[in-house]
Amino acid sequence: MAKNRTVFFCQNCGYESAKWMGQCPACRQWNTFVEEPVTKTASGRQTSRTASKQPSKLSGIQTEKEERIKTGIDELDRVLGGGIVPGSMILVGGDPGIGKSTLLLQVCQKLSAQHRKIFYISGEESLGQIKLRADRIGRFEDDVLLLCETDLEAVENVILKERPEMVVIDSIQTMYKNDIGSAPGSVSQVRESTNVLMNIAKTNGITIFIVGHVTKEGVVAGPRVLEHMVDTVLYFEGERHAAYRLLRSVKNRFGSTNEMGVFEMAGEGLKEVKDPSKYMLSGRPENASGSVVTCVMEGTRPMMVEVQALVCRTNFNMPRRTAAGMDYNRVNLLMAVVEKRLGISLGSCDAYVNIAGGVRINDPSIDLAVVCAILSSYKNIPVSDRLMVFGEVGLVGEVRAVRQAQLCIREGEKLGFDRCILPKANMDPQMSASKMLLQGVENLQDIYKILTAQ
């Protein structure tokens, strides 16, 4: 008889180890290993090897035209790559309280209005609580089936009996399978539950949305374990105290991962923000030093954001540097380039850089605006609030071209900007038709001259 074996799993990333370790070698988190019994069915080793399959020729495979279900929530449809692919499995991750349940209930509302059979399974809330939330969201034209259940086998039976078109599981961490010894939310439970649901989705063509919580403490298995298994991973992020929420896709088998959806949490659920630029720039100071507006491409859509910098004399031996909304190392790098190429000594200055609005931007086309904001604050020269700046800065102090400059310029025009500083390499004759005054720069000296001369 096989011995009952136990294995240690990192609750953060799912790393498996035969013995306990203090630090996970994969994700470097401390104290995340928990002992879990391993049963025969765990870890998805269920596939039968006896069924012999013949390989098929690529050219001989017939595909039907991909059909997508539009939810009617444009911001979500775009992030999904144009709608939901039937039979796919979508993970929605995010901090507790960010709005995952709200978003999915709104999806249920929209899809049930299209007379689709929708199933909402909650392991966290009572029927009454779901009803209260539904009342806040608004009227449901058609009904949604609700179930409060955490036992996966019961869930499986009900789904197979009812055969809905779409199922929401809120959340995967509350689901458990009886024959696995470990607690709900542990890596083996989460992995096994996802496996079972995945099987249901693929064999019956049922779309399944699963909610996954992210906790830093590593008490509940992070959805990292699931990311490899599902088709699409969406992350809901944003400051808890700010009203807006950003929905990003980090993995999508059926679309691009660059797209971002913007929502606002209102009294009656999540509202789409169709024009994020206007939203991001609201409340901006006028003609203040250290504030510069830039434009970045978020997928196929340009978005204007304000970069702020505060540079002041340090009171410490070591200057303080902070970066909110962008990479800290990138800020240090840009400051080093400014020091070296412009001969400005920033070594005795504290510097705080912030992207207003709480978004996180990884696009290097923001570099030039960061440099401008730093220079503007250091020199105490206000930058016109009708000026926008974009471009990537290299280590030699050169300003490099960015993609889709034309779209960024058009977005600026739309919002009433009248001047734009951009990489010279992006200037092309077509742009002369622009209503804006365009100034191409080649390196940091150029931008320094423009800033100090204005």
Ligand code: TYD
């Ligand atoms: P919820 O969807 O429960 O978050 P999650 O499932 O990610 O944990 O949303 C929780 C927050 O949203 C809660 O603080 C209340 C707020 N909220 C609103 O502000 N307006 C609304 O219409 C709804 C439904 C929720």
Ligand code: MG
């Ligand atoms: Mg919830």
